[in-house]
Amino acid sequence: MTSNKILGIDLGTTNSAFAVMEGGDPEIIVNSEGDRTTPSIVAFTDDERLVGKPAKNQAIQNPEKTISSIKRHMGEEDYTVEIEGEEYTPEEISAMILQKIKRDAEEYLGDDLERAVITVPAYFSDRQRQATKDAGEIAGFEVERIINEPTAASMAYGLEDDADQTVLVYDLGGGTFDVSILDLGGGVYEVVATNGDNDLGGDDWDHAIIDWLAEQFEAEHGVDLREDRQALQRLKDAAEEAKIELSSRKETEINLPFITATDDGPIHLEESMTRAKFESLTSDLIERTVEPTEQALEDAGYDKGDIDEVLLVGGSTRMPQVADKVEELIGEEPQKNVNPDEAVALGAAIQGGVLGGEVDDVVLLDVTPLSLGIEVKGGLFERLIEKNTTIPTEESKVFTTAADNQTSVQVRVFQGERELAEKNELLGEFHLTGIPPAPAGTPQIEVGFSIDENGIVNVSAEDKGTGTSEEITIEGGAGLSDDEIDRLQEEAEEHAEEDQQRRERIEARNSAEAAIQRAETLLEENEEVDDEIRESVESAVEDLEETIDDEDADAEDIEAATETLSKELQEIGKQLYQDAGAGAAGGAGPGAGAAGAGAAGGPGAAGGAGMGGGMGGGPNPGAGGPDAGDDEYVDADFEDVEDESGDDDGDDGDDS
Template sequence: MSRVIGIDLGTTNSCVAILENGQPAVIPNSGGYKTTPSMFAITQDGKRLVGHLAKRQAVTNSKATVHGAKRLIGRRFDSPEVEHSRELCPYDIVEGPNEDARIEIGGKNFTCPEISAFILREMRRVAEEYLGEPVQEAVITVPAYFNDAQRQCTKDAGKIAGLEVLRIINEPTAAAMAYGFNRTGEEKIAIYDLGGGTFDISILEMSDGVIEVLATAGNTFLGGEDFDRRIVSHLVDAFREAEGIDLTQDAMALQRLKDAAEKAKCDLSQRETVEINLPFIASDDEGPRHLSMEVPRETLERLVDDIVRGTLKTVDQCLQDANVGVGDIDQVILVGGQSRMPLVQQAVADHFGKRPHKGVNPDEVVAIGAAIQGEALVSEDDNMLLLDVTPLSLGIATFGGHFAKLIERNTTVPVCKSHIFTTTRDNQSAVKIRVLQGEGDIAQDNDLLGEFVLGGIRPARKGEPEIDVSFDIDANGIVSVAARDTATGKEQSITVNATGTLSDDEIQNIIEEQELYEVALKE
């Protein structure tokens, strides 16, 4: 039987891990790196590049180098996130036939799952080279806030990459699995995940290998990039003051500032001060101007202090959701590149009153957790069990456009919940059940998953009939909804299928096309 790999499909970097002789191991790529840039490019002469090869040529070929496709996957073209990416990304983002966002590079139109599939295929190849055998099965991680469509698209990407995706699990949950592996005793842990674009906090409880998610909270618009932006505007302001020139008007200068800010931010995690040098950043009548500036760590910390404080507010909210006091947390684990920042580490340590756990590598822990879950699923022994949860609330639309939640988010699955509803008019003979997913209180703020009508209700005064609506999520996350008239026993039901942006036929076509390309590459 082939082995199950765990893949952390990150926004900027991806990582693959496996369980080897019962021990988790991260698999290095052929260059010896344990993470691979989540980048895909098409060169001038039509060559397709992935990972480090794509990154190396990104500066000279930015228009045909895709990074951050994860921000677009499973999103509608008109969503604010896509609009945001369109402003920032040098490559073209266009609208697909299913109102999805697609990427146009090298004269070809790619869907987001297709781009992610290139990365996943590369991770699969890295694992296969290391193991010397074919790999067909994987567990892939996604951010906790990913909705059904985003998860399904990630699954589709796996399929295109020739992988059977056994499960999609949340990144913080995976981190918890990696921590809980081979650990006995009871512990409550907090996973503080500050990545490039998002912030997530999860509270979990574990006991002898069983892991339960108590609560998650997060901010999808807060991450390392906000830190970069703060540095950029600091540089822009200082330059305007010194030279009287507004750099925000020049796209090229802005991109250089952005790159420099990111690098300075990373360097400041190790060093007390860095110097930013950008020669010929602008010019005016008096000739070229150069930017040269010293940025001490203190300055950065002052610039982003409110962002870091903001994350702690979310932490408190999450602790409250979990019904856990800050003192009850036994262990804090930091995940995501931005958590390397000393200020973040200090703030978290102060808040929880204990130093974050040192034993895990924030870049690798998620992939390791995914590999552990893969092994836990297929192996016969029962060392680890993840009590996985549903990421978003489920319910139905009720009278007046409200959203009645039957299954709250973070509910352990498989689960079944029911509730009695009734009619709103006298002699009403039918009710329409509209199945919604989301966190909004108003029905229309949530995603409509499906709808059906239960008819044949006996004439009665409003409020008298009893309609028993039950929601069921099975172990694979498939949702089915049934409505039953308790008086007549009449029942109607639907099974809600998660849909990505690709149909099965499209996926098949892409697989065939990529395979053709694989063959072409080998020639």
């Protein structure tokens, strides 16, 4: 049965979390490994694909085929990961993570899930947002909304508090940094300003430790561990662990035995790192959060004294230097009642509840993080929608041609804050044709921008004289066509079926092996079993072992063979009960009768275990599965209507 619930997903750089509304409150869903967060890691082995904790656990042995921090590449036009000759886009890798989230959530809830709200960093561009939406659709979700992570976190914080307040959300995740300022009150969450750095996160703190360890080791032993993929993976794991330990301790030991070897034998890495040393190595990183924070305050028109509460979001905010820096910047001690790893997913679930009708009296007013506009004469960037504009929104301006008898114009759409268009991010471009020949400055061409609730941009251009128009939804180079999404969805569904079949086979095998072990124990402990029964059990064991080893055998084949063995084990139980009864009738002493009953208890238990496995028994629900700037465009097509006409009122718009 398909649930009408909308899943809230925090698709993180290093870890992801997901939640759903239950009884009016958002609840984190535990994954199939029993954890509240899922590593955003995908690995490929010879015979299967691993996602989450199983992928992370084998990363040292398989670094070449293990993919992490893929979120940092979302929206990159030509970025792919090559595994065994196959190329995967960031959207496809992210979809694999989302598939696991979808499957685990469905197992937890006992229903199919189709709809989701997925969060993104507030400073994500349109291209990155579209890529995230594509990933969700490939995974089989209908993505109801893309919302900003700091906004989601503030919803989790403010759900139980209707007081009017201004909140600063400082979100330092594994790969991105955002800061947002919101006005909260009466169930309204209004984002006033946002800023950030999409290339700053906890991974960078890890790399600082990695580089320090590698440089120390090279100075002592003359070997650069970063050139060895396996050694580098061990350094990554050790650096992450050291970072976490130094959040609660003043010093940590880093020991990596047999990290490499030379002609003289194996070499071990042994280093001590103090929190003071760690903070000195990463002081430049924490300083990179200062300017975006100050810029957000300036854009909002607030002083630090106007901030009522500071929320820390993202696992990286557990580092003491973060709280210290934020308190120094704002003069306000950050709140401690928000779980930095879970707040975003909880907020996404609340937004899902709003969209699904489970949550009333909550209004989310988010903003676009960067200005949107087009290239105009001279290669300048003409803004149509300013940054921090509340969305959804739409704006339009009138432009004109820059040359005589110009019959077409090229609209090049950019996003950013630089004054030269080529210094900003090109989102897309299209042509408007069919303009009647006329002197330069005569045609009136209206360019309109709109941004929907997901932050996705639509651009149109219309020749007001002829009514000719063109429009596109900006998807950028990373956007996928419907056909591509359909194809990738089919591939994802195929993998999902394979994963489910693999899981069922592993569960059946586990039950079968337990039945074999029990059978062997029973035969060893009960020599009085009749030869005929013994031979039948041994034959059933042999058949089951052959079935397990048969790569073509599926879960049903193994379960059937396990059921056969279970029935044979019941014959042992019958004989032992009969023998015990005969002994009692013959006047055997109480001790003998007790012994016989005890022996009978054994096969009774064995029969239960066998039936449990044969009938599909296995791990509990939710815990199953395998471990498991071109010169051509400088003289732009458009020219400013205002300049050409001498119109000073600003209503007619600008050149393009």
